[in-house]
Amino acid sequence: MKASRTGPAVIVLLGALYFVLPLVATFEFSLSMLRSIWSFEAYRVVFADPQFRTTFSFSVIAALATIVLGALLVVPTAYWVRLRFAKLRPLVEFITLLPLVIPPIVLVFGYIRLYNSSSWLPFTNSAGGTNLLLVFGYVVLSLPYMFRAVDTGMAAIDIRTLTEAAESLGAKRSTILFRVILPNVRAAVLSGAFLTFAIVIGEFVLASLLNRPAFGPYLALIGANRAYEPAALAMIAFAITWACMGLLQVFASGPPGRPRSGRSLFKLARRAAR
């Protein structure tokens, strides 16, 4: 029964090496733009690049739009399913898990074919329309995480009683939703939001094939043409992801009764930009 501890220690050490080395290497590379000295020159170049700013802000806005739209879509749905349509739950859950099965490239291919200029909903005819389509696509990508977070958050509060209490006080259903339920699942929505943000910021396939000036294609472009800036960009991307995950943890473990939304989101949380 006295298994030695050296085996496990070696494994963890090797694992740590494998996972930390690329981070160290990237950071070192990003500092090496100027010969023989370490500097933040690569970062300076990146931040000074107007394209960086436009694409990054485009993606940030897209992410925010995705979060808002996603929340508006998911919260009522989770609410109704819990409250009145429990029989539909398996179907709804299946739908929310489909985005994890269907590769995003297949999805965007479908969009291009279905919503091009000759279709009845010609999204791709205009920049605005394509942007909308892009956001819809992002909402689909974030659907599993958003739904899971909100659903878990709702499981922790007794929405049936809250609803009945509000109804007895004369509130309409929409009022109930926005002024009673939503505030109580705010933390859950926020944890879903951070994951969504991390997904959208670096997303490549949708943005690239829909030809939108997002951060993902910008990263690909820089990677193809420059040597040191990609490393700096990678560090920035890592920092953002870390920040999102960290904030997710904060909100997931915050209020009592919602200890699991963070954990289970972590488990889902690798399907982001593959």
Added chain:
Amino acid sequence: MSFLEIRGVSKSFGQNTVVSDFSLDVAKGEFVSFLGPSGCGKTTMLRMIAGFETPSAGRIVIDGEDVTALAPNRRRIGMVFQAYALFPNLSVADNVAFGLKVAGRSKPQISARVEEMLTLIGLPHLGDRYPYQLSGGQQQRVALARALAPSPRVLLLDEPLSALDAKIRLSLREEIRALQRELGITTIFVTHDQEEALSMSDRIVVMSEGRIEQCDAPFAIYNRPRSRFVAGFVGTLSRVEGIVAPDRSVTVEGCPIILAEPPRAAAGTPLTLALRPEAMRLEPSADRINRLVAIVEDAHFLGSVVRLKLNVAGGTVLADTFNRPTTPPPARGAWVDLHFSPADVFALEADEATSSKTAEPA
């Protein structure tokens, strides 16, 4: 020489001493219980016999073989766990066969033995079921069969009945004891339930804080407890306060109480007396020369037994009397006389009267 010898075994985890100076001789075929409250070290001692913990000091010898440093899988003992611990991926038959398969027995030998064991525990047709399809009681019986199949030298049971309902507990208790007698296997049984220990064991080892308080047959443990702890832990005790009188009797509320063993304390010192509920009677008799006056606080009619909760000199005394069709139980608030013999009362040292068990009905 006894079959299982435990000599001066101690176990400490860092600064924390969990078992100290434990010595015990168990004869072949004997059923010994380790009884005590949680944290008293009984499970740790059992696990040391099994080999999951190594003693910090001392020796364990089974059938002449010093097993103190031997790995658990070489000791040839059987163990039954509180949580059954059946392997979920194996059927009942495969579970029971496990020890035999590991030992390399032949297929026909294994299936014959498995059938034998399943019949022994009364579940001959459940061989193909899986643990999750069985009830708690059935799972524990399978666990027993699994432990016994490889014919171990010693059987260890770690609170095997604690996770079961009361009714199953009772029936399984009897089954285990019957099985053990039939097979004549040396058994150590860990429990915190005194009724289990009293009803099943040849001897009970009462433990507290890592030490053996008393090791005796159940009758002796109950009737001749050798320490305050044992007296308080096993059975129910009522306590009354008194003062030692010059003639070596103890005065309780003005009534002189005569003890079979005169108290050692000097006259005038306060003394706590312990009384067993079943020794109290409401009627006098030749040998029940002691008498206490009490007010009835409550009378519980339990059918064959009438349990009275009485107030004596400010303290609570329990009295269990048998039901008499001609005599209804006394009413609340009534004054009664309690009669008991000197053999039914003993003294507790004053400073250790605050023992774990208080005189409350079970």
Added chain:
Amino acid sequence: MGAAIDAGTAGAAHNDTDAAPSRRPARSFAWLGLAPFFGFAILFLIGPTLYLVAGAFQDRNGAFTFDNILGLFTPQIMAAYAISIQVSLASAALGALIGFFLAHAIVHGRLPAWIRPTVVTFSGVASNFAGIPLAFAFLATLGRLGLVTLFLKEAAGVNIYALGFNLLSFWGLTITYLYFQIPLMVLIVTPALDGLKGEWREAASVLGATRWQYWRMVALPVLAPSILGCFLLLFANSFGAIATAYALTGSSLNIVPILLYAQIRGDVLYNPNLGYALAFGMIVITGCSNLLYLWLRSRAERWQR
């Protein structure tokens, strides 16, 4: 997919209230509450997918045909599927193996208490480090001018590129994919390892089993559904991934998603409907993997009662 079924929310047994006449208005309003979701799902998830699936079986004129599917069986496309499957199998198998040993090390390795939460948290974040930044990171590590490459050349005199290694290749991509495959395995297997009750080990030991016998006869069979299931998850994960491959190997390694990307961009296959077939093939493969994963998960959960 399947990790999401964690909370085991099965469809509840209670039915939704059959509307009494007086409540009909409320009920139709409630349906309205679900309409946006279903509408959105149909328009932007199910619809496009089905459109592609239908298109896979149609020729240019819309008539039903198997030609597109058959058209997949050309050397170029079959090679793409082969490479995709190989990369996915390799990264899934290695990810599962290494991830398992890592998870076992932190759960049963009796290491200092802070190691497990650190590894688990890092796994949660690392599994999100996929995509283009990951490719950049590995270029900086194992590329021709990467830190490790240069270190090995200067400190150990070993030129891995001279020895035939190339990051922009099958093995380079696999090693890069492991960066998010291993953490995923760790995240999924760690709870499964927790589920291995200590008493099983002890019971097996008392019955005479050695460590290896215990693992072979009890622990691995119990863990098998989780391990296999996670392997399938990793496989599907890797199969559908494109961003990392695009940034790393570009079109030098023609995996199916890259081929599809090129087809969408510029019809490199000179047959638009083949794109549908490619996509259909992808859906079939990832769909089957995930279905198998779900089935294995339900088997694993059966034993945890």
